[in-house]
Amino acid sequence: MSQIRNPALAPEGHMKIDWVRRNMPLLRGLEEEFAREKPFAGLRVALSVHLEAKTAYLCRVLAAGGAEMWVTGSNPLSTQDDVAAALAEGNPASAGGNINVFGWYGVTAAEYESHVRAVLEPGPDIVIDDGGDLVAKLHEDYPHLLGNVIGGCEETTTGILRLQAMDAAGRLRFPMIRVNDADCKHLFDNRYGTGQSVFDGIDRTTNLIIAGKTVVVAGYGWCGKGVAMRAKGLGAKVIVTEIDPIKAIEAIMDGFTLARMEDAAREGDLFIIVTGCKDVITPAHFALMKDGAILCNAGHFDVEVDVRGLKALAIEARGMRHNIMGYRLPNGNWLHLLAEGRLVNLAAGDGHPAEIMDMSFAIQALSAKYLADHREDKFAEKLLPVPREIDLDVARRKLASMNCGLDVLTQAQEKYLYG
DSSP states (O other): OOOOGGGGGGGHHHHHHHOOOOOOOHHHHHHHHHHHHTTTTTOEEEEEESSSHHHHHHHHHHEEEEEEEEEEEEEEEETOOHHHHHHOOOTOOOOOOEEEOOOTTTTTTTHHHHHHHHHHHTTOSSESSSHHHHHHHHHHOOOOGGOOOOOOEESSSHHHHHHHHHHHHHHOSSOOOGGGHHHHHIIIIIIIIIIHHHHHHHHHHHOOOOOEEEEEEESEEEEEEHHHHHHHHHHEEEEOOSSSSHHHHHHHHHOOOOOOOHHHHOOOOOEEEEESSSSSSHHHHHHSSSEEEEEEEOSTTTTOHHHHHHHHOSSEEEEEEEEEEEEEOOSOOOEEGGGGBHHHHHSSSSSSSSHHHHHHHHHHHHHHHHHTTTOOOOOSSSSEOOHHHHHHHHHHHHHHHOOOOOOOOOOOHHHHHOO
């Protein structure tokens, strides 16, 4: 049933999945628990997340729990063909689950939509989304399937913003758990994961040094905080741009320079956009930039840098290296765009480190189990927080995997604090 590019690539994909499994102790523990308990028996799970090794292992964990998995990627340039081949081939070490995979690197817009449709058409019971494409398409084109959906989980900030808009308009028909808002997700994944993986993607793509450069970070949410912190640690001068006055003050007190983008455009050597918004850098900014400036996006969709505007403005375009396109402007300056303006850490790298995604995907897996366990419940709200007990459970599992312990309040201390 799977649609992948090259099944012969499976051996390399298995190696990648086995490597991350070794470094994801929380998911290993959940795999064992799910294999015993089968919380997803008889359920179809439609999943659209960046299709690389860590996501593949999450799919195997859910399949071990009895889920029938229908899987696609959430970005045209983040799917790894060897991992997709291995996932479609199955897990040689386990007979659990049924996994159907649709995706390959560099899909066209039409292919991407066909893969989204392929994972939805069997009729999902649970949806696991990254960016909101599955949920949006399900509501738009498959209203007859909505009544069977128990609920879903959303991985990222951009997807939650889309869900909030749907909910405000009264269009969201089933409950969605805001996985991104869990402490064990955004505090670690968004900050430390994004901070490290963005520079991994930039470094392996450009082979240029960060130290001594001026790095402009647009957006000072948790992702922007992580990117700015890593840039500073690598020896860069960091300029932050923001629209939120409180976050702007945070950036200043964290030791960074605050500027408007029109001023930062003149100073930056490397621009990293992490806002979740569109048109953060536009032709008006391109015209101000230095010769050789590098542009990249660490937000979900390829709209934060106005790529169409850049192409329209350029008088010449040329591939410089794999995943680097150069554009010469009328003033003679060259600007270099990484990974087509898509997520640089995944389109030009392997994404967040395995240990970080171990926490995020443990939140996903346990949130999906929560929905399965409460399938008969009628939730009053359609946008649900991750239950606090899940957040704390993941934190305790993580500490245990690190051989770290916690102090415990005495009865006297509990009485002093809580009466």
